[in-house]
Structure formats: structure tokens, C-alpha cells
Amino acid sequence: MRQTTRLLIALVLLLTTFASVQAQDASQTFPQTGKTVRGRFLSYWQQHGGLAQQGFPISNEFSERSDLDGKSYLVQYFERAVFEYHPENAGTAYEILLSQLGTFQYGKKYAGGAPSQQVSATNPTVVRETGKTLGGKFRTYWGTHGGLAQQGFPISNEFSERSDLDGKSYLVQYFERAVFEYHPENAGTEYEVLLSQLGTFQYRKRYAAGEPAGDKPLQLGSARLLGLDMRAGPEEGWAVGDGGIVLHYSGGKWLQSPSPTGRTLYAVSLPWAVGEGGIILKYDGSSWQQAASPTGETLRAVAISGDEGWAVGGSTILHYSGGKWQIAARLAADDLRGVAAQGAAGLAVGSTASGEVATRALQLGSKIVPLAVPARQALYAVSYASNPAASPKARAVGEGGTALSFDGSSWQPEATPTAEDLNGIYFGEGGTWAVGNAGTILQRNDKGWIAVASPTQATLSSVVMLNAGEGWAVGYGTILHYQNGKWSKYP
Numbered sequence: 001m002r003q004t005t006r007l008l009i010a011l012v013l014l015l016t017t018f019a020s021v022q023a024q025d026a027s028q029t030f031p032q033t034g035k036t037v038r039g040r041f042l043s044y045w046q047q048h049g050g051l052a053q054q055g056f057p058i059s060n061e062f063s064e065r066s067d068l069d070g071k072s073y074l075v076q077y078f079e080r081a082v083f084e085y086h087p088e089n090a091g092t093a094y095e096i097l098l099s100q101l102g103t104f105q106y107g108k109k110y111a112g113g114a115p116s117q118q119v120s121a122t123n124p125t126v127v128r129e130t131g132k133t134l135g136g137k138f139r140t141y142w143g144t145h146g147g148l149a150q151q152g153f154p155i156s157n158e159f160s161e162r163s164d165l166d167g168k169s170y171l172v173q174y175f176e177r178a179v180f181e182y183h184p185e186n187a188g189t190e191y192e193v194l195l196s197q198l199g200t201f202q203y204r205k206r207y208a209a210g211e212p213a214g215d216k217p218l219q220l221g222s223a224r225l226l227g228l229d230m231r232a233g234p235e236e237g238w239a240v241g242d243g244g245i246v247l248h249y250s251g252g253k254w255l256q257s258p259s260p261t262g263r264t265l266y267a268v269s270l271p272w273a274v275g276e277g278g279i280i281l282k283y284d285g286s287s288w289q290q291a292a293s294p295t296g297e298t299l300r301a302v303a304i305s306g307d308e309g310w311a312v313g314g315s316t317i318l319h320y321s322g323g324k325w326q327i328a329a330r331l332a333a334d335d336l337r338g339v340a341a342q343g344a345a346g347l348a349v350g351s352t353a354s355g356e357v358a359t360r361a362l363q364l365g366s367k368i369v370p371l372a373v374p375a376r377q378a379l380y381a382v383s384y385a386s387n388p389a390a391s392p393k394a395r396a397v398g399e400g401g402t403a404l405s406f407d408g409s410s411w412q413p414e415a416t417p418t419a420e421d422l423n424g425i426y427f428g429e430g431g432t433w434a435v436g437n438a439g440t441i442l443q444r445n446d447k448g449w450i451a452v453a454s455p456t457q458a459t460l461s462s463v464v465m466l467n468a469g470e471g472w473a474v475g476y477g478t479i480l481h482y483q484n485g486k487w488s489k490y491p
Contacts, residue, residue, distance in 0.1 A: 026038065026039065026042055026043070027039070027042060028042055030056050030057055032056050033056045033057055033058055035056070035057035035058060035059060035060060036057070036060070037057050037076065038061075040085060040095065040096060040251075041061070041076050041083050041085070041096065044083060044096040045057075045078070045083075048145075048146055048150055049145055049146070049150075052190060052191065052194075053080065053081075053145060053146075053150075053195065054078045054079070054080050054081050054083075055078045055079025055080040055081070055195075055197060055199065055200075056078065056079055057076060057077070057078050058077050058078060058079055058199065058200060058203055059076055059077035059203060059207075059211050060076065060211065060214045061074055061075070061076045061214050061215070062074075062075065062076075062211060062212050062213070062214040062215065062286065063075070063212075063214075063215065063248060063250060063257070063285075063286055063287075064212075064285065064286045065284070065285025065286060066084070066099070067099075067104060068099075068100055068103075070285075071236075072236055072250075072285055072286075073085060073086065073250075074215075074250045074251045075099070077199050077202070077203045077211075078199045079197045079199050079200050080178070080195040080196070080197055080198060080199050080200075081098045081099070081101070081177070081178070081195075081198070081199050082098060082099035082101060082199050082202065082203075083096055083097075083098065084096065084097045084098070084099055085250075085251050086235075087235045087250075087251060087252050088234070088235050090252070093149055094149065097149075098150065098152075098177040098178075099177070099202075100152065100176045100177055101177060101178070101198035101199065101201075101202055102152065102155065102174050102175045102176050102177050102178050102179055102198065103152075103155060103176050103177075104202070105174070105179065105196075105198055105201065105202075106155055106156060106174045110156075113156070114156050114159050114161070114174070115159070116159050116160065117156060117157040117158065117159045118157060118158050118159065119133045119135075119157050119158075120133055120134070120135030120136045120138065120139070120157070120158055121135065121136075122135050122136035122137075122139075123135050123136060123139055124136075124139075125139065127153055127154055129153050130153045130154060130155055132153070132154040132155065132156060132157055133154075133157055134154050134173075136158075137182055137192060137193055138158065138173050138180045138182070138193065140193075141180060141193040142154075142175070142180075150177065150178075151175045151176070151177050151178045151180075152175045152176025152177040152178070153175065153176055154173060154174070154175050155174050155175060155176055156173055156174040157173065158171055158172070158173045159171075159172065159173075160172070163181070163196070164196075164201060165196070165197055165200070170182060170183065172196070178195045178196070178198065179195065179196035179198060180193055180194075180195065181193065181194045181195065181196055212258070212286045212287040213258040213287070215248050215250065215255035215256060215257050216255060216256045216257075217255065217256065218247065218253075218254050218255060218256055218491075219256055220245075220247070220477055220479070221477060222476070222477040223241055223242040223243065223245050223477060224241045224242045224264075224459075224461070224475070224476045224477070225239045225240070225241040225242075225245070225247070225461060225462075225474035225475060225476070225477075225478070225479065226240060226241045226242075226264070226265065226266045226267065226461045226462065226474075227239065227240045227241070227265060227266055227267035227268040227273065227461070227462055227474075228268065228424075228461075228462035228463070228464050228472060228473070228474045229268045229269050229270055229464065230249070230464045230466060230472060231269070231270055231464075234466045234467075234470065235249075235250070236248075236249060236250055237249035237464075237472065238268050238270065238273075238283075239254070239268070239462075239474045239479070240265035240266070240267070240268045240273050240275070241264065241265060241461075241474075242264050243262055243263075243264060244259040244260075244261040244262045244263055244264065244265055244275075245259065245265070246258070246259040246265070246273070246288060247479075249472075253491075254479060254490065254491075257287075257288065258287065258288070259281075259288060260281065260288055260289055260290050261275075261279055261281065261290060263275050263276035263277055263279050264276040265279070265281070266298070266299065266300045266301065266313075267299070267300065267301045267302045267311075268302070269302045269303050269304045269309070269341075270283060270304065271283040271284070271304075272291075272302050272304060272309065272311075272320075273288065273302070274299035274300075274301070274302045274311050274313070275298065275299060276298050277296055277297075277298060278293045278294075278295040278296045278297055278298065278299055278313075278316075279293060279299075280292070280293040280299070280311070280325060291325075292324075292325070293325065294318065294325055294326055294327050295313075295316050295318065295327060297313055297314045297315070297316045298313045298314060299311050299312065299313035299316070299318070300312060300313040300314075300336065300337045300338070301313070301336070301337060301338050301339040301348075301381075302339065303339045303340050303341035303346065304320070304341060305341035305342055305343050306343060307321070308320060308321055308341060308343055308344045309321075309341055310328075310339045310340075310341050310346040310348065310364055311325070311339065312336035312337075312338070312339045312348045312350070313336060314334070314335060314336065315330050315331040315332065315333065315334045315335075315336070316329075316330055316331075316336075317329040317330075317331070317336065317348060317362075317364065317368065319364075321344070328364070328368065329368050331352075332352075333352055333353045334350055334351070334352045334360055335350050335351050335352070335353070335360075335378070336348050336349070336350035336360065336362075337349065337350045337351075337378070337379065337380045337381070337398075338350065338379060338380055338381040338382040338396065339364075339382065340382045340383050340384045340394060341384075342384045344365060344366075345363070345364060345365045346363075346364030346365070347361065347362070347363060347364060347382050347384070347394055347396075347406070348360075348361070348362040348364055348382070349361050349362075349379035349380070349381070349382045349396050349398070350378060350379060350380075351377075351378035351379070351399075358376055359373040359375045359376055359377060359378065359379055359398075360373075360378075360379070361373045361379065361382075361396070361406075361411060371406075371410075371411065372410070372411070373404065373411045374404075374411060374412065374413050375402055375404060375411075375413060377398055377399035377400050377402040378398050378399040379396045379397070379398035379399070379402065379404070380397065380398040380399070380421065380422065380423050380424075381396065381397055381398070381422070381423060381424050381425045381434075381462075382394060382395070382396040382425065383395055383396075383425045383426060383427040383428070384427065385427050385428065386427070386428035386429050387428075387429065391407060392405035392406055392407050392408075392412075393406055393407055393408045394406040394427065395414075395425055395427045395432065396411075396425065397416075397422035397423075397424075397425045397434045397436070398421070398422060399421050400419050400420075400421065401416040401417075401418040401419045401420060401421075401422060401436075402416075402422065403415075403416045403422065403434065403442075403449060414444075414448065414449060415448060415449065416434075416442060416449040417442070417449060417450065417451045418436070418440050418442065418451065420436045420437040420438050420440045421436050421437045422434045422435070422436035422440065422442070423435060423436050423437070423459070423460065423461050423462070424436070424460065424461055424462040424463045424473070425463070426463045426464055426465050426471070428465060429465075429467065429468075430465025430466060430467050430468050430470075430471055431443060431444070431465060431468055432444035433463050433465060433471065433473075434449070434463070435460035435461070435462070435463045435473050435475070436459070436460060437459045437460075438457055438459070439454040439455075439456040439457045439458055439459075439460060439475075440454065440460065441453075441454045441460070441463075441473070441487060452487065453486065453487070454480075454487060455480065455487055455488055455489050456475070456478050456480065456489060458475050458476045458477060458478040459475050459476045460473050460474070460475035460476075460478065460480070461474055461475050461476075462474050462475075465482070469482075469483065469484075469485075470482060470483055472490075473487070
């Protein structure tokens with residue numbers, strides 16, 4: 001009997017998982033607009049009123065910076081709403097949220113509040129959070145069409161408004177995520193209360209010249225990924241590399257984003273990416289655009305801290321301050337490969353060819369000061385401690401397994417268990433990690449650097465930890481994910 005019960009439970013779990021995968025992979029193309037809705041967005045559309053509630057899709061999926069919190073989300077526009085995917089809410093009723101178009105529209109049209117508002121006298125209730133009254137047909141609709149999660153709180157009382165769509169006047173009430181319109185001509189039908197086409201209005205205003213190109217399925221192949229940044233949080237990340245490739249981690253997946261260049265990109269630190277021929281790209285919240293660059297020399301590293309930043313490559317050092325990039329220094333015979341930023345200060349590392357190759361380390365600031373280094377191998381990457389009180393203050397890695405620590409004034413060598421070149425380092429709240437050639441992965445604990453099992457022999461370029469239990473690394477044709485105490489290949 002117990003065995004039968006176990007088998008039934010296993011079967012139910014298998015079928016549930018299969019149904020979930022099918023739902024995530026499902027798609028539907030709407031001939032009325034030529035747009036396709038898929039996965040979680042399609043499930044939400046189907047389960048939350050479909051056409052009557054959301055309208056037809058009027059865009060593809062793409063990444064957009066929210067006007068509300070400044071973060072970037074995977075979105076899709078519909079006639080009456082904008083869907084936002086929130087992976088931080090995965091598995092809850094708030095995984096898909098609607099942009100607060102009602103809030104934006106109301107603030108734009110009625111900065112001092114809409115005129116001639118009236119409190120509903122039919123079955124009224126005062127919403128404590130906003131002090132507005134909800135009643136009558138609008139209260140019924142709110143309660144039967146998703147309530148708070150779908151519509152948000154009311155931010156006005158009822159009043160008459162001329163529609164921007166057909167020029168007619170309707171009794172309306174504004175909510176955070178919608179505007180309710182009362183249509184007496186549809187009395188007794190499901191269309192008695194309709195939602196204003198806020199998605200259409202917002203889309204036309206924001207993308208009059210056309211929407212940004214959306215992310216596409218990952219096609220990494222053998223392309224080298226050289227730079228990685230996950231500072232936006234566990235739900236969003238970026239990787240760059242050969243031929244201007246730009247990868248975006250969003251919605252729990254790595255996808256390929258449109259790039260404005262075919263030049264190799266060596267590093268990314270939001271909102272900037274740098275690379276071959278001095279190219280500089282900036283992310284504006286929805287797409288990457290080429291920015292003005294004061295140099296034609298290839299840039300190998302970039303680091304941003306607040307409103308300041310540094311980029312280095314070859315003998316060139318750039319400083320970002322006051323909203324623009326400027327040349328801070330051009331050195332005689334340096335090959336700078338790594339940079340770290342801490343406010344207006346920074347560290348740059350690399351090598352210099354003065355008769356023979358020698359290690360190079362520089363303190364960056366209002367003055368650029370050379371630092372003595374107890375090694376001769378080239379350095380390829382450097383990272384400040386994310387905790388300002390940490391000791392040491394920074395670490396660097398490089399050629400032949402070289403590792404160094406920096407206490408703020410001097411560098412000290414650290415033994416490592418490898419002779420492979422180390423190309424990337426992370427030194428922060430998620431621990432201390434380094435990656436390099438032949439799939440090398442090192443972790444530093446209280447006893448020193450130790451080798452960690454790696455699922456690849458490919459050269460690894462960059463590593464970022466989100467916390468002690470999760471991180472990412474990228475390299476030549478490779479993306480690795482750290483979870484549950486081990487590294488594995490993605491996908």
C-alpha cells in the first residue's frame with residue numbers, strides 16, 4: 001500500500017512538473033497585432049481576464065527600466081497593461097506584476113488631483129492606504145478581476161473624463177495599475193466596466209520610433225565571454241565578449257541581447273561596457289548604445305563605483321566623472337589589464353615592458369601613483385573588498401597562478417595551488433574566488449587558496465558571486481553556475 005502511495009505521489013509530481021514546463025514553453029501568436037505571447041506572460045494573460053482585461057499584445061518581450069524603481073525588467077506591452085516579470089517573486093502570485101500605468105498617467109494629467117471627483121454612494125468602502133472610496137460597479141469589478149495584485153489601490157475617486165482613444169466622456173476611477181471606465185451601453189454584459197488602453201498610450205509615447213529589439217535565445221557557440229557583471233542583483237546580469245556579443249540574464253535565463261557593435265567587448269560594469277579600439281557602450285535601461293570615447297586604444301577593463309569610474313587598456317587610463325569619460329593618463333610602455341573602483345579612487349594592474357616584463361600596479365585618484373609589487377608576473381585582474389573594513393583591502397591575480405593581497409599601502413604575495421594564468425577575481429561578501437586557464441577555479445578560505453572542482457577545461461575569464469551560495473563564471477564558449485556547493489555548466 002505504501003509503495004502504491006509513493007508511486008502515485010511520484011506520478012503526480014512528474015505530471016505537475018511536465019505541465020509547468022509545458023506552460024512555460026507555450027506560446028500564442030495573435031494575428032490582430034502579429035505579436036506572440038509566451039511562457040509565464042501567456043499563462044498570466046489567460047488566467048487574468050485575457051482579451052477583455054489585458055487587450056491584445058502590442059509589443060514583443062524586451063528589457064525596460066522601470067520609471068518607478070529604476071530597475072530593469074523583462075516586459076511586454078498589451079493594449080491595457082504592461083506585464084513585468086519579477087523572478088524575485090518566483091512561485092508567488094506576484095511573479096508577474098503590472099506596471100503602475102495608472103499612477104504615471106494620473107500624475108501626468110492631474111498633478112494637483114482630478115477635478116470634480118465624487119465619492120460613490122453605492123456599497124462604498126474607504127481604502128485606508130489611499131483614503132479613496134471604492135463602490136458600485138467599480139468595486140464589484142475590482143473584487144472580481146484580481147483586486148490589489150491586478151489593479152492596485154484606487155488613487156482617485158470617481159469623475160468624468162474625456163477618453164484619449166475615442167473622444168467620448170466616461171465615468172472613470174484611477175487605480176495604481178489601471179483606469180476603470182464605466183460603459184452603460186454595455187449594461188448587463190462583461191464589458192460594462194472596461195479598462196482604458198493605458199498600455200497603448202504608454203507604448204506610443206515611449207516608443208514612437210519603434211520598440212527596442214528584444215533578447216533572443218542563447219547562441220553562444222565557441223565565442224569567448226570575457227566580462228561579467230551581476231551587480232544589478234540575482235535577477236539580472238550581463239556578459240560580453242567576442243564580436244560585440246552581449247548576453248543578458250533575465251527571467252531566470254541567459255539570452256542574447258542586441259549589440260550596436262561587432263568589436264570585441266572585454267569588460268562590463270553597469271551601465272558601461274568597453275572593448276576593442278576604445279569602444280565604449282552605455283546601457284540606458286532598455287538597450288545598449290555606443291558612447292563617445294576619448295581613445296582609440298583597446299580597453300581591457302572597466303569599474304564603476306557610484307558616479308565615478310575607471311577604464312584601462314594598454315597604456316591608457318580613463319576616468320569617468322562629471323558625466324563623461326576623459327583621459328587621466330597615458331603611460332609609456334604599460335599593458336594594463338585590470339581595474340577596480342572605490343568611489344573616486346581606484347587600482348589598476350598589468351605589466352610594463354622596460355627591458356623585460358615586470359608587474360605593474362597603480363593607485364588611481366587625483367594623482368596616479370605607482371605601487372611596489374613583490375612579483376614580476378603580469379597581473380590580469382584586481383578587486384576591492386566589498387566590505388570597506390575588510391583586511392586586506394584588495395586582491396589581484398595574474399600570470400602563472402600569481403595572487404597578491406593589498407592592505408591599502410603595500411602588496412603581499414599569496415601562494416596558490418596552480419601554475420595556470422588566473423584571469424578573473426571576485427573579492428566580496430560572497431567570498432574570494434579566482435578563475436583562469438584550463439577551467440581553473442580557486443577559492444580562498446581561512447587557510448589560503450584551494451582548488452575547486454571545475455566542470456570544464458575551457459579558459460575562464462570572469463567570476464561574480466551573488467552570495468556565499470550562488471555565483472556565475474564565464475569563459476570561452478562557457479557559462480558556469482555555482483549552486484548547492486558546486487559549479488556546473490549552464491544550461
